[in-house]
Amino acid sequence: MSTTQLTAVRPWGGGLAIALRTVGFLFGLLVLIQSLIVVQARPQDLVSGFHGMVDIVSRSMPPDFAYLPEAAWPALETIDIGLFGTIAGICLALPLAVLAASNVTPSRVLYYLSRALIGFTRAVPDLVWALLFVTAVGLGPFPGGLALAVHSVGMLGRLFAETIENMDMAPVDALALTGANRMQVFTHGVVPSVLPALAGIGLYRLDENIRSSLVLGFVGAGGIGFQLLTAMNLFQYQDVSLLLIIVFVIVFAAERLSAICRERLA
């Protein structure tokens, strides 16, 4: 029955589908070609410049391990900027997320205001926040931490709010009907249900913030990035390679640690 109908339809549908697929393929190809033109992709430059890259790599070998004690402090600074940014970000994002979750928000006005605030902090890149805070509080790790905190609010606030919105509301409604007040319903019903998910998101953000804090040093907001920039400007490539090794270890360790903690929470 249905199979005979299908085979009867196929000659028509088959021709149409092939035509559509061809158009789709050509369109995809066009998109790719325009991107190659716009980025001025010239593979031959990569080939001709290859010996320059080899030169830099050879000059950066071996890494200068004598520089290690000097690099230790900026490395710690980088990790702590990420840590501070994440913790402060969570503290700012949590109350905003409660206001921005449609199922628990106390008022529509606050809902839209907090959504807008969360969107704004996300839309402005962390580098721009860092430049702003460097202007405000001067060079050093503190503006870096502040920049990450504010930028994290964007991602954390939105994901926290979505987690709260997607939670099972039955236990919350059940608690409200026992005569518990709003605050009790929140701390006994909402919080235990969403806490593991929120902690997971926070850990993921920590991993991301530590990576971001490496770059923030480029604009003078402290950490190992500043060291890296200075070493490159002074052509001290053996220091650069050591710093890159440290960066790799930090990023890899942060990612693994965050993943292990998230697995434990699940």
Added chain:
Amino acid sequence: MQPLLEVRGLALRYPSGTQALIDVSIAVPAGELLVVLGGNGCGKTTLLRCITRTLTPTAGEVWLNGGDIAHLTGERLRQARLDVALIWQHAALVRRRSVLANVACGALGRHQTLLTALGLLPSIEMQAAADYLHQVGLSHLAKQRAGTLSGGQAQRVAIARALAQRPSVVLADEPVASLDPEAAQEIMRLLRRLAHQEGLGVLCVLHQVDLAFAYADRVVGLRSGRVAFDQPTSGLSQDAVRQLYLAEAA
């Protein structure tokens, strides 16, 4: 004797225009298990929602402990709700908390302190919570997470939580709908015990006619939002019950 819960002339019209309840009057005295039967969409759940006041009836009264709660709001409504416990179709436990903590949560309404607002449980209720858990036969699971329980166990914990609220009236919204027959019998036995031994008024909405005949003291039939019959189980005919579902099918 004065009934614990009485609804008089209750009517509810949804904003869409659907008349869900029409002139419903039911009384639940102490020590009685009353079962409400009826087909889908006959107004059973709407009736419970009017009593717990998640819906405000368009007409009629809901008398609880000598006061009409049909039009209370805010703090006075919260106070009135302390006296009615609702057992949901699905147990509605906080899955990541322990069984005992879930039971103790039922007592939060009577302990409005800063510590309970910050997420702590009222310590003087913990022994009582353990006793209620014992009553439903689940003491051995007290420390386990609620999310690990079977459907029947979870529903028994929900009953213990309802008891921790120390209500005079217990409402149950199809409490056995998702349970196997054995667990369903267990829940019905518990509800009957609450009525007969604890002296509570129990109003239970059911789909299972056989369970109604086996456990109810009195059965109310709802059809298209009206009370079709209201009589003791002993005098109830199978035929009257069958009419409820026939009328719906017609």
